[in-house]
Amino acid sequence: MRNKNMFLRFIVGVLLISFVLTAGCSAQTQTEQPVETEPNAVETPEETQPVEETKLEPIKIGVITEITGVQAVAGKAAQESINQYVKELNANGGLLGREVVVLYEDDQSAQTVAVNAFNKLVLEDKVAAILGPLYSTHCLAIKPRAEELGFPWLAMGLNDRIGTEDDPKWTFQGRTSDAYTPTLVLNFLEEQGKHNPAIMYIGDDFGIDGKDKFVKLLDERGWTVATIEAMQTGDKDFTAQILSIRASGADSIIAWLHQEEAGLFLRQLEEQGVDKKQIPVIGNSSFLGAGVTDIAGQSAVGTYVISGTAPMLQNPEWSQKFFDEYGANPDFLAADSLDGFATIVRAIELAGTTDPESVRQGFLSIKDWIGPFNFAHTFGTAEAPQHGVFSSIIVTYDENLQTEFVAQVTK
């Protein structure tokens, strides 16, 4: 009994001390923060000076991507294209005369893990800049941390809030944001004389966000929405949704889906007798994914796709090199990741050094730079200083399931 009492007393003691320390630490924060930044300010020049002396020390660039988990397709593509690029870069003298080393971190397709990966790359590995994940929610989760740490990184998510909300300073966006893509899609439908689209979206952050953007834009333009239909990740049968679209009298279909669902959707559209010539389908970049044509087969023919990159059309030479190395054609995921990585390399090149503030300035001084896929990158515009890309390519599948150029569209 006594022992138990002792135990309790001890625990209460630890508890009290913990609370006092909590309070102590929180009280300290007000005073400690400026003090904490001071050693940092002293440290920064110290860190950069030896770097300039020992020029052989490699430049480390972090890449956060989906190596495991539900979105693992993206990570594989990113690693392949970036590895090939860096090998070539280093063979040609590297960056600023230094070797480039890429550190991949898995975000396990989960936000918390993505933030941990970011922390690790910045605080432990001391990389020069970071290429963020392709998925918006992961980027949105990382963003506050990046702003807090004051570290430049290129987010590859599409959500427009990444680059605009809360006026970020350190977060840059490397793909055409959703602030522009839906407008480009509607412009395209306008040209085709279609004003009553149905929207088919995937019921996750990406799809719902895209759907909301379209609904808002359609409302602004005074168009009607025939019907809005959802599918969940892992759904296989879309009979009900396609019937709804058919019944709604839609004159076109906007589909915001992931690869697997995109392939199945196209196939079932065909099976349900929807004619893509009369009701054109325009999909997001996932419709260019490697799995789509495998699953959909001939049903993919004639589908329009809007994408940031279409490597086979924009850079056939590189696509051939990629094919020679990996035995498969590169998809947009490989190209997008490479484009983002090349943008970071460009920023560091312009900065001339690797401390965070210089790299940030390096990003901001990228103007009309043509990346590996033949479209322009400009950061630091008055309208959207953190956004770098404002154009997209629209393609379609021909009879042989090859991508065919339709238009390069710019905001």
Added chain:
Amino acid sequence: MKKVSKIIIMLLLAIIILSVPHLIKSDYTLHVVNLAGIYAICVMGLVFLLGFAGQLSLGHSALMSIGAYTTGLLAVELNLPFVITFPAAIVVSMLFALLIGIPTLKLKSFYLAMATRGLNIALFIVLINWKRFTHGADGIVNIPRPSFAGFTIQTERAWFYFIVAILIVCYIASRNIEKSRIGRSFKAVKEGELAAEVMGIDVYRTKILAFVLSSALAGTAGCLFAHLNQFICPNDFNITQSVTLLSMSIFGGSEYLLGGVVGAYVLTFLPEALRFLQTYARFINGILILLIMILAPSGLFGVVSSLFEKLKRQKKLDPPNNSPNIADVEGMEN
């Protein structure tokens, strides 16, 4: 003598715990430690449910999300202070558990398992689609740091002490419940529902109580999670997360509260430490659960404590012809 040595051990333990944030310089590592502490609170709830009362929940992260969203929405939309949103989060997650527990706990054990998994999926769909109320897939951003009487818990170091304090409170409370009549009735239900019924225990109510208490801890963890990360979205609370929580509880030993705590810390660090394995990390997680269940279903603490008992008994029972009997007893206990 014994007492003195115990005090010394405890003092040492206290010093170690209190000095952790001073030894860990990196904010990254400390953040992971803090996350692990939060998971430990939730896992203690699972120990209640699985280890004590013998009920399986496959959707505990759903209950965590209830706590997180309650506090997040109250704090962001209504600007309520932490002292109000924290208890609110706990109460709401308990109510949810009641709602799920009432229809399913009357039935066989695996119904709760499937119903909680279903809840996990259904809740995810609601959270992600009901944008006006839950902010949808974008999640809730800028959740304020908790503050009391002018103090704000801001740094990772402050968070460490705060989480440890709450962890200890939860531990003491759980420990007291375990030792009490309620805890004993939990264990009786686990041993056999029919026998428990005969002993005069209301099995149905006991199971509901275990589930609700477990959910209270999950809600606490969810609330802390929201305020620590300052950002929550439906994806933080998916099925994979539920399974991870479960493996934490069985890794340490699902019948031991401290086992759950140790499991949470080890398994939060394992994926971080195994980052170099990359592709294999999740695979290993699954295999780990499988292997523990096959080789040592009582977990780390179970193995250690049965080893201790074996040693103790071997000291007492010297005659060698008794040892097969001991083995039998061990087998029975498992």
Added chain:
Amino acid sequence: MSGILPQLLFSGLAIGCIYGLVGLGFIQVYNAVGLTNFAQGEFVMLGAYLFVSAVVIWKAPFWVGFLFLLVGMAVIGFLFTRGVYKPTYKAGRFAFLLASVGLSMALQDLVVLIWGPVPLYMPRLVSESSFNIGNVFINPQHIIIIGSTILLLIIQYLIFQKTPLGKMMRATAQDQFAATLSGIKVPLMIIFTFVNSSILAGIAGFLVGPVFSVTPSMGASAMLKGFVGCTIGGWGSIPGAVLGGILVGIIEIFSSFYISSAYKDAIVFLVLILFLLFKPKGIFGETVSEKV
């Protein structure tokens, strides 16, 4: 648009049959040993991957691929009994459940490691294009699914009712102790039960492969719906499991069309909760009491 109702019914029936087949595997194991195998959905996926490896990657003829699938699934079922069921069934009620949860997780990632994360394409037995009867578009694969489900049910019925092996398996399911007394090798019967249920799952994978596309997560949602189907039909009734699965498929597609395609899965689980509240024993009731 007069064809909407029959169209929905037909598609719902086909998808529901898949849930029913998964449920069938569930319920046989449940009847025999009183446990639920959470890796059942992953067995569906493995079946599809085995078939695709044989036919697409190794370019084997169709029937060889199917044989490979049957043998492969039988081996997996056997290994599962020996490696997972046998060491865990004594160690408390949850050891087996949790072990199968762990296995299902590991299998999903194992498949990514072996076959890669890109979805694979499974060739069809019959022509690619659908045909229509009036306003109803018929996918030939759906007809195959429905037909095979009926065929499998008949085969299962014959095995269990007419063959000595089936009778022994039923005896084991009813009372293991009594079965042992009458000279039935209970452990062997349990192995047969697991092998049978994993073959059923494998065939389900083979049937849905062309409709679903072959991915690591293809079995996960079918597993959950199969479980809901078993609950609606009533655990313990084999035709109940299949009918319950079909009902789930139909509820799913109708709520998707008439209520909301976004909340479809939430509605299915609402139905589950309602059944648990008001008819916990399911439509066909439960014949088997809890085994501890």
